[in-house]
Amino acid sequence: MIFRTAVTLLLSAVATQLVAAPLDESKIQFIGPLGTQSTIKPHNTPHQKSIINNLLPQLQKPNQKLEVFGNTRSWQSLEQVNALTVNGMQALRFNFSTTRFVEGTLALSGIEKAHVFLNGEPLTGKSEFSIHAVTGDHQVIIITEQVDDWKKVVIDYTPKAGHDEIVLTQKTTTALSAKQLYDAPTISAISLSPNGKFYVATERHYQANRKNAAISNTSLRNIEGDVLYRLSGVAASQVSWSPDSNAIVFTQDKRVSILNIKDFSIKTVAEHFTGASGYQFFDEDTLIFSWSNTPDDKHTLVKHYSGLEDRWSYARSISQPFLLDVKSGLVSTISESKLSTRIADFDNERNTVLVTRNPVDYAAPPHMLTQLVEIDLSNHTEKMLGEYRTFNRAKYTDKGIYVIAGPDFSQGLGRNLPKDMLANNYDGQLYLLNNDGEKPQALSKKFDPAIGGLQVLSNGDAVLNVTDKDTKQLYLYDESKRRFKKLNTGFDVVERYSVSDSKKGQVLVTGSQASSPQALSLVTVKRNKTKVLWDSKPVAYDNSEIAALEEFNFTNESGTQISGRVYLPHNLDTSKKHPALIYYYGGTSPVSRGFTGRYPFNLWAAQGYVVYVVQPTGATGFGQEFSAKHVNAWGEHTADDIIQGTNEFLKAYPFVDKNRLGNLGASYGGFMTMLLATKTDLFSASIAHAGISNITSYWGQGWWGYLYSGEASKNSFPWNNPSLYSQHSPVFHADKVTTPLLLVHGDADTNVPPGESHNMYTALKLLGQDVELIEYKGADHQIIVRDRRFHWWDTMLAYFDMHLKDQPQWWDHIYSK
Missing domain, CATH: 3.40.50.1820 (Alpha/Beta hydrolase fold, catalytic domain)
Structure with a gap:
């Protein structure tokens, strides 16, 4: 072999005379040249770091080939390389396993300019590099810019102590790593159109060369998964669909815009509404949103507490609901209460908005009171529906209002406990406030899962997200039969879900299982069948x-x-x-x-x-x-x-x-x-x-x-x-x-x-x-x-x-x- 390296592994740093053993060159891979035949190297440009970092992710992939300026380069074992010199850059990589935390020194001789990376992280040094590796499988990549004589290249690993051995491997499987779990692509937000034909999803992942900065991409897709439009700097959790599914509203660069799905034209309807958030279509021509304002504190030296809530940094911000006319840009207030008024739900056919307020009231545990109020927009009147110590959320249904609250809601209406036991009101229950004003109905007293949230379908049924023992699941509450049915999501833990109100009734869901990573699925409510749209396992956890x-x-x-x-x-x-x-x-x-x-x-x-x-x-x-x-x-x-x-x-x-x-x-x-x-x-x-x-x-x-x-x-x-x-x-x-x-x-x-x-x-x-x-x-x-x-x-x-x-x-x- 013309091209030979003396690559050795020093096995012991404890003995006076260290024992060296040749490192198996068949387990070290080589690729090159990387670039054209030009002799210009990255270190001869002011952009060296960016060039190297941009190349690194491709070298980390298990691919055996790499396309470089129209030329195909193949990884090969080091022992097969027979060239004396190679123009441009080259790269070496090898994998090793450890059964414990190890420390040692990687020493390079004969390589005048090299960049060394351990699991994608750069190691500092010129010819010697400290290695610290935890239990598991690891990858070393060496990008060389200048090697005068490959026959003189020597790569040594010196363990700090006898137990700091590393073993080179060519395993087809790899141990799970922290970076894998954190950096892997995930769907961080989803939004399904009302007709179930489109969805918006945000994919997020991390790269070592981007440090703490997430790489996010939000796209509008049809239900088959084809990308129709990309939304830069927008999260799917921030978009809202028009009732006819022909448009979405989103906030970007301090502008509120509406994207027309038919021709992808964009109309800006508001700018610089500082403190405004949660834009939704009230109807085709009107948006409803919340707008908060924090009054100036006249005290610069002290904070005079107004109550227990003042421990919360946002306590003095007052938020109110508003309407925005899309065509004219005119904004109209819905409430002028001195208390923050939060939107719980709205119904454009009834022309009403359901809101909650929290007056200061410490009279009884948990020392908080929630008022549920309905505002009639036709005459701007308010109707107090009730005041409750335990309350989570409320949504309209055709027969009234669904409420999620603890067992003590409405004088203990939802209790299914011995008389001498105090209820845990974190155990969410489902109730119905009837339109006819009759006594509220407890719907889930004998339903063990704890209910956390709901989305209501046009037929009055509700999709519920629940804690079911140690799982997070979706259930359908059938209003006509007053029955709960578990939806087949295929997940142990449902993370996010978005519901369409089409005839089929569809639910877009992200989730994972205890032993399987995140996936994105579409559940058809009527047939209770699931279709996987995207799976992170082959993307980030293969082998x-x-x-x-x-x-x-x-x-x-x-x-x-x-x-x-x-x-x-x-x-x-x-x-x-x-x-x-x-x-x-x-x-x-x-x-x-x-x-x-x-x-x-x-x-x-x-x-x-x-x-x-x-x-x-x-x-x-x-x-x-x-x-x-x-x-x-x-x-x-x-x-x-x-x-x-x-x-x-x-x-x-x-x-x-x-x-x-x-x-x-x-x-x-x-x-x-x-x-x-x-x-x-x-x-x-x-x-x-x-x-x-x-x-x-x-x-x-x-x-x-x-x-x-x-x-x-x-x-x-x-x-x-x-x-x-x-x-x-x-x-x-x-x-x-x-x-x-x-x-x-x-x-x-x-x-x-x-x-x-x-x-x-x-x-x-x-x-x-x-x-x-x-x-x-x-x-x-x-x-x-x-x-x-x-x-x-x-x-x-x-x-x-x-x-x-x-x-x-x-x-x-x-x-x-």
Whole structure:
């Protein structure tokens, strides 16, 4: 072979004499030349970085060929290259696998100008590049601009320690990665036309070279999927269809425009309406929208609180509904109330608008009152339909108004509970307010799923999105038969849906399954059949190794079945003992079965952990009595279920090491992690993200503290039930904690203020316990931004690797002393 490289892998950095082993050149791929025969290289231009970054995504793809200026270049193994020199640029790539976090140095000699990338991220250096790689499969790409003599090229990898080995592979499958889960294309918004013939969808994805900036594309398509028009800078969630499906209204660059679907002409109907939003067609010639205004605060040095709502940054903004005449541009107000007036629904045939208002009223839990008001546009009169302590939303139907609210709606009309139990009003129920003024009807008392929202069809039927145990589903409520029917979406978790009112009745749906990524489907309501329009699996997850999923339920000590599921790492060796992670929420909703999310169970399994997700007592979706046990409990039943469930899990999965169990949860789940640390030593390491340590301080300081506590601590206050607020607060039992605990919080968290983690951190530090506190700067209750999300995921897994795998190197790399 004329062209030969001395490529070696140094296996040990511990021994005095390092042992070198040749790297298999057949597992390294080469491609070139990239470009014309010109000798001009990117580094000879001022646009070097952009040129390289633009080429990189194509080199990352598993394709074996690349079209370059009309010429086809093929990847080939390095051992097959027989040229002495190659004009233009060339590229090398190889894949390697690791069974743990590894550190090492990649050294290049004989390459005068190279750009090295690990999983799409650039590595800094000239001839030596530091490599840090987590458990899984990885790709190295080397783009060379200048190589004088390929025979002198040497590529070495030197591990930092003996355990930092990498193994070159040519696997046809790859382990699931964090970047894959976050960066993969998803449909982030959808809108289906009323006639069901068209839809608007927004696709979003990320690329390493774009950092935190999402790449979004919104297109108008026919139902067959053909692109008819592209809407730049517009999200599908911001568009609204005309009743005849011939036009859409959207906001772009501070302009409100209408796109004619027939000829794709655009008419601007409003500009610079600062604070206006939610434009919808009231009829073919009129738009209805909300317009908010925030009065100037005359106090520059202080904030004089007007009430509890003033903890919300938007509390002093007053929003009112308006009408906009499309032809003349004239705007007319609908309401002149001093309270914010929010549009719930409207009916252009009745010429009425349904609105809600929230007067300040703390008289009873949850210390909030909702007024439901109907405005008659023909004479501008208002009719108060009712005032309610529990209220979610309202929609017109031919027989009256559908309302979604908790069981206590209208003096407990929807209760299906023993008399001595307090209802959990997060458990949404469906009601009908009749046109004839008769007593409201409770429609879902014996329907266990919790109802979250609805869209009403012209025949009076309603498409409902519900929490059904640990799934998110769509149901059809048949008004004539007063019956609920589950729609066959094919998803465990419905994320978004949009309904047409055509004769067929169609629903456009995005969603995922616990072990399958997001897809877009069209459901025909009448036939209850589903057609997949788009699937992210072949796009972003082809040949990915996905964890095996098993259902795991048990009966708790009170005789109630507790649901759960277990994720098993790909090709798990059950003859060995493995660490496990136990995840829960414990609040008012179950942990959904989404393929990914803020807590990516499939990723944890890819990192070698058996993952047990448990749905303890108190969540909605399992019936009113199950959810009602959340009220005034603050972990009482939940902790028992998690502890018992973990022990049952250990019995059922003997290959799980009982001495290497980690547990974690967020928000109420973070509270549960802290509380569990005071009740059991079952776990070897624990993580609480944005958890509540002191129920009293959360009640008084959290954005939703007093409202949420109005349900979770109904009728209980620090002055009439001090034992609940103190004895259920983990910080009051900090001296019982022996488990290593990581506290994670956003330092800008308004929902659960960061002081909740500081309380526990202070207590455990004074007690000399093993505790860590990580705050994410500028982050609120959730860690959303791409670079922070990756760092956060790494932090949690590195912490568990340190305590459950006896591998502190990843944690030390992130948080070096």
